[in-house]
Amino acid sequence: MYDGGKVIIGLIVLFIICTFPFFYNMGRAAKVPEPKLDTPAIKKLPEWERVCVQPTPWMRANHMRLLDHWRNWALREANREYIGFNGKRYTISLQNTCLNCHSNYDKFCNECHSYMGIKPYCWGCHLQKPKEWAKGELKEGR
Amino acid sequence: MSFNLAWYCSFFLVLVLIFVPIIGVTAGLEVVFGIIIPYLAILIFFVGMVYKVVIWARTPVPFRIPTTCGQQKSLPWLKRTLRDRLENPFTTWEVIGRMILEVFFFRSLFRNIKAQLRDEPSYPEKKRLVYWSSKWLWLGAIAFHYSFLVILIRHLWLFTEPVPSFVRLVEHIDSFFQLYVPAVYISGIVLIVALTYLLLRRIFDPKLRYISLFSDYLPLFWLLAIGISGILMRYFFKVDMTAVKELTLGLASLHPHIxxxxxxxIFYVHLFLVSSFFAYFPFTKLAHMAGIFMSMTRNLANNNRAVRHVNPWNYPVRVKTYLDQENDWREDMAKFGLPLEISVEEAKKLGKEKLEELADEEAARLYNKLSGNRHAPVFPETEFLRKQIKEE
Known part of the structure; x- marks a missing residue:
């Protein structure tokens, strides 16, 4: 092999780039997020009524689109009524409907969002966020 | 391969690559498509790249063959500008500068020119041949490569916990316009536009169409499929990204699980396209990722006129010295009054073997002086001839 030293250095750089995430994560056990649903409002509900406005798998994938739509409907179209997947009527309101049940920001919203490295920008407008929520919040993000 | 065959074969191959995971995952083979194939792919990618690089590194490049386009280092009064030094490097630092221009700014594509016949009424032929700068390939290539790099860096969020700040910064800048929810990444749009341009230029430019092969269309379709599947997954057919990160982080920390x-x-389609692409990578033109650093027309200093480069597999040549000439024709040379290093009487005293020995030493000295060799050379052909003579 000609210029073996330089070639091997190049291959080591390639190897480090390929395996960067492995070394970065080493020694840190990533906890799989488990959003908690044990708020007082949810506990009060009977078992069969413990459903969101849409089924859970759909909400896990699409909640950001739903919240965006809700904002547009409520603020731009003055439409405050939403009919859930089971025919139940809901008032379109982040603070009065969503957060009524999911009142545990750190254990619900932030559980996944910090794992994903995403900062939701709900709180840019919704100033009534309880102070204790701010503790676990991310410094920067998208 | 004709255009039609190349085009349709690569297109349908990518279609097959899309349908394989759909069928596989529907049949419940998540472990195969989510764990086994990605691991195999990264293994093939790395081993393949090493294999490729080692093959290249074992190929000797005995001479300096850089393709240059600036004034080479010459006599002191021939001035060289910075541009000349970067286009026609003489020292290692100039080579490094040249490589940086090539790797980061695609210098050689920037130099593309296009020949065109322009109307020129004042000319007898009414036409004039002009060569003008053509930057479109450069633009398409640089847009594609940089958006691909940004996308690769952004995807690190899937493999790291906590997400490193530079990844977050790249995401932040990439979603600068804050359009739509989730925010549209500029790099995704640029990637698709650039790839589409690079594909269309192969299809619609007759000259390019003539020289384009299956292996040119395939990576373009493949990358388009990867980009489109990723965009569809992010904005349209949404998936549970927390679960996706659980899978990818499991892969990265070697605790894989579904x-x-x-x-x-759609996630498995995207993942399979990416995995298969990585496995395909080292064995095709895409290996230019490593090859650019090893291309001998770019990474060598143009110092042929200042430094002697000896071919590594040249065996030492036993040159015929003046003493050899003397040994063969001493009496005749003396008769004609030609100068002698060893006179006829002295030669008789020394004997034939001693004279041969002296001639060998002289040849070795000459060889060492020319080659810069510090060790006593072995002249294989002389040894061979001597052996033959002895045997006879």
Missing amino acids: PKEHIGV
């Missing part, structure tokens, strides 16, 4: 939450099939 999460219990369902992940949409």
